[in-house]
Amino acid sequence: MNAFLQRETYSQALEGVRGSLFTKVGQETAAAVVPAVEREVVYAEYAFEERMVAQEFGAAVWDRKIAEELSRFNKLANIRLDCSDIASSFNQTFNGGYIMEITPKTGRWLNGIEYGAKSSFQYHQVFVKGKYVYDPMYSSSPIKTSDFIKAYQSMNPTGIKILRH
Numbered sequence: 001m002n003a004f005l006q007r008e009t010y011s012q013a014l015e016g017v018r019g020s021l022f023t024k025v026g027q028e029t030a031a032a033v034v035p036a037v038e039r040e041v042v043y044a045e046y047a048f049e050e051r052m053v054a055q056e057f058g059a060a061v062w063d064r065k066i067a068e069e070l071s072r073f074n075k076l077a078n079i080r081l082d083c084s085d086i087a088s089s090f091n092q093t094f095n096g097g098y099i100m101e102i103t104p105k106t107g108r109w110l111n112g113i114e115y116g117a118k119s120s121f122q123y124h125q126v127f128v129k130g131k132y133v134y135d136p137m138y139s140s141s142p143i144k145t146s147d148f149i150k151a152y153q154s155m156n157p158t159g160i161k162i163l164r165h
Contacts (some may be wrong), residue, residue: 009054066094066127066134066142083125084138090127090134097129098164100145102152105159112155113138124152 069090080137085097102124104110109120114137126135132142138151 066090066097066129067132069093083121083123083135087125087127088134094127094129097127097134099125100128100133100165101125101165102149103161103163104156105161107158110152110156110160112152120157 013114084099091097091099102110102112103122106134108122110122110124112119112121112124114121124137126148128134128135128145131145133145134142134150135148138148142149149162
């Protein structure tokens with residue numbers, strides 16, 4: 001187990017597992033086992049990288065529970081839910097964050113993304129915790145706040161205003 005944890009990435013650790021499977025069991029058995037292990041790579045890579053960064057910087061990259069809720073909301077893609085309802089729900093459910101509101105600097109309409117499609121809003125509210133924005137309308141994964149703001153700035157060349165609630 002210690003050898004596994006000392007590898008730099010989960011993928012390197014998986015290569016070690018794959019190599020030991022091929023040397024200790026028949027190729028037919030290994031061929032059945034490796035795909036089952038690889039199905040978990042996405043989740044395990046995320047957890048492994050999160051742990052490594054947390055060890056390096058002393059804090060988790062993003063909140064796993066909020067990320068799971070973000071993904072759930074994104075999959076529902078409920079266009080009847082307003083961004084402010086989603087942000088408020090996240091803010092009430094998860095401690096330690098805040099609501100960020102983006103409005104156009106000039107004019108009435110803000111360009112943005114709503115479940116993969118370009119859209120216009122009068123404002124947009126998102127939940128922020130730590131250095132990450134949790135906005136299921138924008139993405140199924142957390143995004144760095146600075147990257148999120150840059151994306152909205154590029155979609156709105158006349159400028160944006162940001163308020164913290």
